[in-house]
Amino acid sequence: MTKFVFVTGGVVSSLGKGIASASLAALLESRGLTVTLIKLDPYINVDPGTMSPFQHGEVFVTDDGAETDLDLGHYERFITTRMRKSNNFTTGQIYKSVLEKERRGDYLGKTVQVIPHVTNEIQEYIKRGAGIGTPHEVQIAIVEIGGTVGDIESLPFLEAVRQMSLKAGPNNSAFVHLSYLPWIAAAGELKTKPTQHTAQKLREIGIQADALLCRADRPIPDEERAKISLFSNVPEWGVISMWDVDTIYKVPRMLHEQGLDGLICDKLRLNTPPAKLQRWDDLVYEVEHPQREVTIAMVGKYVDLSDSYKSLNEALRHAGMKNHARVKIEYLDSETIQPDNVSRLGKYDAILVPGGFGQRGVEGKICAARFARENKIPYLGICLGMQVATIEYARNVAGLKGANSTEFDPNASVPVIALITEWKDADGTIKTRTAKSDLGGTMRLGAQSSDVMPGTLAHSIYGDVVTERHRHRYEANVNYLDQLRQAGLVISALTQREQLTEIVELPQDVHPWYIGVQFHPEFKSTPWDGHPLFNAFVRAALSHQGSDKSALKVVA
Numbered sequence: 251m252t253k254f255v256f257v258t259g260g261v262v263s264s265l266g267k268g269i270a271s272a273s274l275a276a277l278l279e280s281r282g283l284t285v286t287l288i289k290l291d292p293y294i295n296v297d298p299g300t301m302s303p304f305q306h307g308e309v310f311v312t313d314d315g316a317e318t319d320l321d322l323g324h325y326e327r328f329i330t331t332r333m334r335k336s337n338n339f340t341t342g343q344i345y346k347s348v349l350e351k352e353r354r355g356d357y358l359g360k361t362v363q364v365i366p367h368v369t370n371e372i373q374e375y376i377k378r379g380a381g382i383g384t385p386h387e388v389q390i391a392i393v394e395i396g397g398t399v400g401d402i403e404s405l406p407f408l409e410a411v412r413q414m415s416l417k418a419g420p421n422n423s424a425f426v427h428l429s430y431l432p433w434i435a436a437a438g439e440l441k442t443k444p445t446q447h448t449a450q451k452l453r454e455i456g457i458q459a460d461a462l463l464c465r466a467d468r469p470i471p472d473e474e475r476a477k478i479s480l481f482s483n484v485p486e487w488g489v490i491s492m493w494d495v496d497t498i499y500k501v502p503r504m505l506h507e508q509g510l511d512g513l514i515c516d517k518l519r520l521n522t523p524p525a526k527l528q529r530w531d532d533l534v535y536e537v538e539h540p541q542r543e544v545t546i547a548m549v550g551k552y553v554d555l556s557d558s559y560k561s562l563n564e565a566l567r568h569a570g571m572k573n574h575a576r577v578k579i580e581y582l583d584s585e586t587i588q589p590d591n592v593s594r595l596g597k598y599d600a601i602l603v604p605g606g607f608g609q610r611g612v613e614g615k616i617c618a619a620r621f622a623r624e625n626k627i628p629y630l631g632i633c634l635g636m637q638v639a640t641i642e643y644a645r646n647v648a649g650l651k652g653a654n655s656t657e658f659d660p661n662a663s664v665p666v667i668a669l670i671t672e673w674k675d676a677d678g679t680i681k682t683r684t685a686k687s688d689l690g691g692t693m694r695l696g697a698q699s700s701d702v703m704p705g706t707l708a709h710s711i712y713g714d715v716v717t718e719r720h721r722h723r724y725e726a727n728v729n730y731l732d733q734l735r736q737a738g739l740v741i742s743a744l745t746q747r748e749q750l751t752e753i754v755e756l757p758q759d760v761h762p763w764y765i766g767v768q769f770h771p772e773f774k775s776t777p778w779d780g781h782p783l784f785n786a787f788v789r790a791a792l793s794h795q796g797s798d799k800s801a802l803k804v805v806a
């Protein structure tokens with residue numbers, strides 16, 4: 251039977267509830283339990299797919315093609331269970347489903363209400379996320395509730411999990427609440443009052459926390475922990491200090507040493523072997539003892555918000571660890587890059603153009619791709635980054651002057667990147683789209699496989715087949731591939747089903763490392779193994795580091 255741990259948050263957002271939940275999951279998994287994580291988001295969007303990265307940070311994509319909260323990325327990086335569509339849902343999805351049932355007449359003439367209809371639906375979705383009754387059923391489901399206790403929006407979720415824990419019984423569910431202690435410099439004190447209040451607020455709605463994770467910029471002295479315990483009705487050993495650390499890989503050990511996983515196992519009456527932390531200690535060692543350093547220029551649009559490229563940043567760091575190197579990422583706003591200043595990219599060890607949407611900043615990215623190509627600087631283009639590399643090659647090498655994507659110029663005379671109108675999705679269903687289709691959920695999404703051409707750079711990285719996740723609407727236009735090939739561009743992987751362009755590269759005798767991929771490899775990188783493409787990219791950056799950069803070429 252699945253047991254549940256519900257994780258709530260108080261006082262303020264952005265405290266690292268996702269990392270705390272993922273760390274607890276990792277500790278329980280290391281005790282030999284099967285674990286999954288489920289994220290509940292209180293907003294009304296059906297999924298974050300239509301939200302701007304400025305609003306919501308990165309949209310994480312699962313193998314089965316769900317566009318989800320970025321916390322699911324942390325989950326996949328911390329535990330071995332793979333996330334699916336059912337591991338993340340929103341208020342919007344719940345209401346959509348309730349309203350569909352209402353229209354079908356499933357409620358048999360009843361008045362449809364938040365309690366019980368919405369709260370029941372939430373419980374059904376949680377059970378589905380835990381895989382109950384399916385081959386995916388886990389022993390422990392950790393359910394992270396987005397938002398902050400006290401928000402109107404998250405109330406139905408809290409009510410639903412309260413009911414769920416009542417039905418499950420005291421030894422089958424536990425509550426962990428994440429709170430915040432501000433350091434007041436003038437008083438020289440960590441203040442416990444907001445934590446007292448948030449624990450009370452939780453009790454008002456019938457939830458008693460079993461553990462309080464107290465975030466602060468420093469460890470919390472025992473005296474303060476005792477005070478919090480008294481006011482929050484959480485035993486002192488359940489008041490756990492979670493201070494700022496320089497790497498997230500320190501969090502599992504921090505929580506373990508204060509007994510969090512032990513406490514949860516006691517509460518849930520689980521008799522397991524002790525947690526194993528060696529692999530986390532090894533990661534921390536790697537992070538703290540790099541032998542070299544590389545600096546990578548990331549030429550993107552959402553450069554002010556590192557959450558927008560969460561998985562990408564992580565993937566680069568993982569690859570650094572694999573190469574015993576620290577990877578420094580410098581974010582450059584592509585809108586500021588032009589032919590007359592692009593040479594400033596010459597000082598970097600490699601250039602990366604990440605995914606993106608919309609026309610703004612695209613010419614700067616094209617300029618960066620050209621600079622990397624002409625100066626033999628290692629280049630990795632991801633999704634949009636592959637598309638701009640293709641446009642650049644078409645314009646400047648293949649002589650197709652009007653080359654563009656129809657995303658940026660619907661009337662482009664040479665649409666080397668264009669909308670495809672029909673394709674088969676990860677689940678085998680035929681999907682169609684036009685320029686007028688809904689924006690939500692109409693992209694090529696999820697994992698798809700491609701055959702890789704022998705003898706290419708891509709083949710040396712991936713072998714015969716590459717299976718990666720997608721999230722895009724436009725594709726390399728098949729009508730121009732021959733001209734691009736004749737001009738020297740290597741199309742090194744095509745999707746197995748539709749023969750869509752998946753990887754483009756330059757021949758290795760022309761450029762040491764230049765590759766563009768239509769998929770998002772960053773979603774599959776883990777701190778344990780890194781990811782073959784990023785590992786190779788960082789290796790290329792390390793070898794470029796030693797090369798002579800004195801004669802950089804810029805063609806306006």
Ligand code: GLN
Pocket residue numbers: 604605606607608632633634635657721722723724725
């Ligand atoms: N905007 C491009 C498309 O929709 C690329 C998307 C991306 O980079 N994820 O095809």
